[in-house]
Amino acid sequence: MEENYMPQQYEPTINMPYEFSHIMEGARPSEIRELLKYASMPGMISFGGGMPNPKSFAIDAIREIVDDVLIKNGKYALQYGNTAGLPELREEIAKMVRETEGIEAESKHIIVTTGSQQALYALPKVLVNPGETVITEAPTYIGAISAFNANGVRMAGIPMDKDGMKTDVLQATLEKMKSEGKKPKYIYVIPNFHNPAGYTMSLERRKHLVDLSNDSGIPIVEDNPYGELRFSGRKIPSIKSLNPGGEVTYLGTFSKVMTPGLRIGFAISSEAVVGKINLLKQAVDLSTNTLSEFIAMEYLKRGIMKVQIPKTIELYRKKRDLMLSSLEKYFPEGSDWSRPDGGMFIWAEVDSGIDTTAMIRKALEKKVAYVSGASFFPDGSKRNNMRLNFTFSEDDQIVEGIRRLGEVVSSELKIAKEA
């Protein structure tokens, strides 16, 4: 520093308004992110986030792992890594998905990503031109909507019921698009314990989806962040395992079954697709966090996942049951909700006269938060749903929060009926 050089206050005084790119000009903060501000207010009970419960983190095991990694491999774990991901981690992932999802993949079919959000962003960037269309469920994951919007990609939403995406509607939509000379670039689905809907796609629908994909030549993207967190019912084979001869990109993450702070996700696809994601990743962040990759690799290798997941399932099953029984007790007639076999979310539907986006203010006044359903519809069309997270709150908060929310809904229902 020049000795006579004194810091000056940073306050741009020269009139140089930024022109943002067309694609980012209209981007606005998502409701969920805005809600996080309220989530930390004293007394607030928030069902709004999508956070795992920190009780599910194997903190002591991770402490031991990090220390061992830094002693034995510090100079590698703190250095730049491969863009594709740590080879030993990719091998562990291959073993894991073979066992848990019946997916037969080699390291060259796997790329480690900075959370599965990076894969959600990379796929439209790599496979879709701005203005082209991707098929999604309606509702669908809000992070996927952000990624599609940031790439200028259009979404065609297919309605769901408790058995997942309605594949007969998908079939009709594909036929209609074909007759108009249009071809969507891929079909994005969250088959297990859907976010936000909580539904799980039935085996029949999965098989139908695979047939439609193979017949039409439109690839599938299968997003499975919660698959291992099943509290009840029988496991259903992954779509990728049902279609080993077709093109299915499978997205996984350790955020919900290890910890989200490590930001480790992965995509499994054909070498061609993995190669293109790799090239994009070189431009986007060069490589995933090497220390986290070593931690995740050891976590798998030492079998901690297998010990920890059953504990997490116990923790979450109780919370789901508490929220379901509280909804039964406190929500007015005319409301309904999903009864998920796993995952993190319940999807509640209230009287069609209620706009859950407008209702948020009143809920926050009563110190309870949720995410309104409209955020999850590609076209924002449906107004009377809410997504309720049951994993993060304490047990007594779940009961009290649903009681408060039931009051808000009942009062809105009265107003709606009077109108």
Added chain:
Amino acid sequence: MEENYMPQQYEPTINMPYEFSHIMEGARPSEIRELLKYASMPGMISFGGGMPNPKSFAIDAIREIVDDVLIKNGKYALQYGNTAGLPELREEIAKMVRETEGIEAESKHIIVTTGSQQALYALPKVLVNPGETVITEAPTYIGAISAFNANGVRMAGIPMDKDGMKTDVLQATLEKMKSEGKKPKYIYVIPNFHNPAGYTMSLERRKHLVDLSNDSGIPIVEDNPYGELRFSGRKIPSIKSLNPGGEVTYLGTFSKVMTPGLRIGFAISSEAVVGKINLLKQAVDLSTNTLSEFIAMEYLKRGIMKVQIPKTIELYRKKRDLMLSSLEKYFPEGSDWSRPDGGMFIWAEVDSGIDTTAMIRKALEKKVAYVSGASFFPDGSKRNNMRLNFTFSEDDQIVEGIRRLGEVVSSELKIAKEA
């Protein structure tokens, strides 16, 4: 898993060739990435990468920090974080840049990024439409070129000399573009110990650049990954500190002064720009690695940076000097090279009859690697340069590697003169 469900080999048999997006269709692996394959061959001496020396990592201090963080803040350090970055880390960054670069910024002007590569990608995405132009130095950082290409952004390269970007040429270029009704979206510069050129922009040129920016209303992006690694000469004020009333986005990273594996970088800009990068980051990877953010925060707070950087400077100064004296000794007449006051790279220029891209194969046969200069020119025009990294190799490898490379160059020179 269904009991009778057996994994099947993943070999797509259905003919479903992927159509990639126009922007990624032509993307090809970079030469540097390809070179990494050879770098690990036995006996190879590689000056090709851009890796810090692992001896510069404060592994024991980091072990202590991680353990403390996990004990005290495990449930936060392993959870999702703010998209903008850990507030306490942003405060530490604000303190640091005030002290080291005379930049007066508050937390709201700072966003933590997944390495500075993420900021290099986000800026063209947020500020530039595909087909529009950004001004760069020529040569410029290869990671920036990747980020511009991935966003479909054009580059106009301004030549450099030992005092950095030739701002008189910049002025003429801006005037010419203005007369053609064109306006570049920003000016990207690496003022200290340039990658790949090793040059440092003089104070006069910095002031001229600031005037040109303010007069034309074209913002500056100042990329400063190595600024703290000065081995000789006097520090020159950062461009951002010289233009507190203008629009300068400053990019920093801990990859070269802490460790790259943590993937922590940061951007300092106006709230408007930081806000847009934040929105894009929500779509790209949600948040930076929380554990790494805690580690970086504590590393700064405990003053380890201030102890470690002088050690790293000692380590690297010796390596730079060794490489400079080896070049003097082994490179044939007609060659020249930069004499950087810091950073990680020396930029060598050989006889104009030699194509350093074509020469790589011969160098690899002699078991020495470098990156050819053409990779760093936005238009690939200049063919007789090479970038030599002096931080990663052992001292004796530097001498031996430059000896081998001198032989290769001498032999090529002979062929060129005979032709």
